[in-house]
Amino acid sequence: MKYVCNICSAEYPVDTLRYRCQCGGLFSLEYEKKEDMDFSVSARSLWRFSSMLPPLSKDVIDKVTMQEGGTPxxxxxxxxxxxxxxxxxTLSFKDRGAAVLVSLMSQIGISHCAVDSSGNAGTSVAAYCARAGIGCDVFVPSRTSDKKICQIKAHGACVHEVEGSREFTTQKTIEFVESNQVFYASHIFNPxxxxxxxxxxxxxxxxxxxxxxxxxxxxxxxxxxxxxxxxxxxxxxxxxxxxxxxxxxxxxxxxxxxxxxxxxxxxxxxxxxxxxxxxxxxxxxxxxxxxxxxxxxxxxxxxxxxxxxxxxxxxxxxxxxxxxxxxxxxxxxxxxxxxxxxxxxxxxxxxxxxxxxxxxxxxxxx
Ligand SMILES: [Zn+2]
CATH class of the missing domain: 3.40.50.1100 (Rossmann fold)
Structure with missing residues (x-):
């Protein structure tokens, strides 16, 4: 498994703390994909489709999963x-992404992360990080609904409310990630x-x-x-x-x-x-x-x-x-x-x- 820059094709290992290429390009994920989908897996969660997902350790998945997926x-x-x-x-589709991303974070030994979100992704990453024992700082625009902020705090994450646009929230998160050298659990940057x-x-x-x-x-x-x-x-x-x-x-x-x-x-x-x-x-x-x-x-x-x-x-x-x-x-x-x-x-x-x-x-x- 490796990240590949979508501009200059530079390659990075998936345990890097970098969230984008040195040239500014965004990462795509490359890994050996299986020929066929294996429908014999009995899990009722999204891990039913693990044959189509990046290779992650079963022990890690079992620790992190909350049986997300299988929605009616x-x-x-x-x-x-x-x-x-x-x-x-956590009541939104973002759990699909958070379950896979936090499983990766757990597998590569991340102890702390930061994420920015309009609310749902931050909630989801906070919940899965709580489960995986990973510290989490969540940046949200200050107009984010109180209910979402309450839910994020309940999972033990530190919430930073940022005045201004959604884009400015991302900018503040990146400053935090770079100055503290923590993993950026971004639902936008991380493939x-x-x-x-x-x-x-x-x-x-x-x-x-x-x-x-x-x-x-x-x-x-x-x-x-x-x-x-x-x-x-x-x-x-x-x-x-x-x-x-x-x-x-x-x-x-x-x-x-x-x-x-x-x-x-x-x-x-x-x-x-x-x-x-x-x-x-x-x-x-x-x-x-x-x-x-x-x-x-x-x-x-x-x-x-x-x-x-x-x-x-x-x-x-x-x-x-x-x-x-x-x-x-x-x-x-x-x-x-x-x-x-x-x-x-x-x-x-x-x-x-x-x-x-x-x-x-x-x-x-x-
Ligand atoms: Zn590049």
Missing amino acids: LISLGENLEGKAEYFMP FFYEGTKTYIYELYESYGKSLPDIIILPVGNGTLFLGASIALEEMLHRDMIDSIPLIVAVQAENCAPVAHAHLHDLTHVEKIETCDTAAEGIASALPLRGDQILAHLRKNGGIVVTVSEQQIVEAHKALAMMGLFVEITSAANYAGYLKLISLREEYGNRKAVIPLCGAGLKSVH
């Missing part, structure tokens, strides 16, 4: 299902996190009888789920597990849509947008650090982007609650995205689609 599909209409990611140990979120797609593949729905809707802020899902889909295509990649629909909030802007205007790079004022805090990223990579996967796989207004998000949130599902406001953006998609292209309403219900509603109630 819930019908939201004739052709739409929601994958209920709030059925996770092990995307290895975990890959399992979202593998689980769908198994649920749909070794096939996939026609339309896969994914939220895009920093792209944690989107990137993992894209890598998984490309791996499956490469292994001939699927004939083609389903229609990928990336959802952004209209008020914070740098990827949509770049895609629409045929730009090569995702540019920072000035304001980023959306209730969907989980996807409020004015400049996703892996934006260019998100754009490249989207184009390579023929995906599209849909943006949703604040009003559409609020209405979708209410509509889901009236179906019995109280989700985080960010998750409602996915449903709003689906509704907008089928209003623009009626024929998509006749195809099988899945949205992720990324987090539990109580996390973001003020």
Whole structure:
């Protein structure tokens, strides 16, 4: 296993404290991938798909896991299902990435880490670090919901509330990481996190009888789920597990849509947008650090982007609650995205689609 720089192709061992290349490039993870997915593994957690994940010690996995994954599909209409990611140990899909990343950290002997987050990833990393006996500092924007901050503190992590933008929170975290020489458990920089979120797609593949729905809707802020899902889909295509990649629909909030802007205007790079004022805090990223990579996967796989207004998000949130599902406001953006998609292209309403219900509603109630 090794990290490879996406600009200069320099290689680094996975036990490095570096979180990006000396040239400034971001890391990809390379390891020997197995030919086939092994469906005989009996685990009910995401480790059921360990044949498709980086080689980590079973002892470490057994110590760190909280049986994350295996989330249910819930019908939201004739052709739409929601994958209920709030059925996770810390109530959000981020546990997929944190379980894999903290397992790595445990394996390479990390004793302390720092992470920045709009809330859910910080909660998830804090919880898994508590389990693994790893110290943890979590940096969050000061507007992060009290419930999330309370949850992070409960796991023994030290919380730093940062005034200003999400990007400024990242900058403060990097200063802390560099001056204290601790491991940066970033769900954006560290590729092990995307290895975990890959399992979202593998689980769908198994649920749909070794096939996939026609339309896969994914939220895009920093792209944690989107990137993992894209890598998984490309791996499956490469292994001939699927004939083609389903229609990928990336959802952004209209008020914070740098990827949509770049895609629409045929730009090569995702540019920072000035304001980023959306209730969907989980996807409020004015400049996703892996934006260019998100754009490249989207184009390579023929995906599209849909943006949703604040009003559409609020209405979708209410509509889901009236179906019995109280989700985080960010998750409602996915449903709003689906509704907008089928209003623009009626024929998509006749195809099988899945949205992720990324987090539990109580996390973001003020
Ligand atoms: Zn480099």
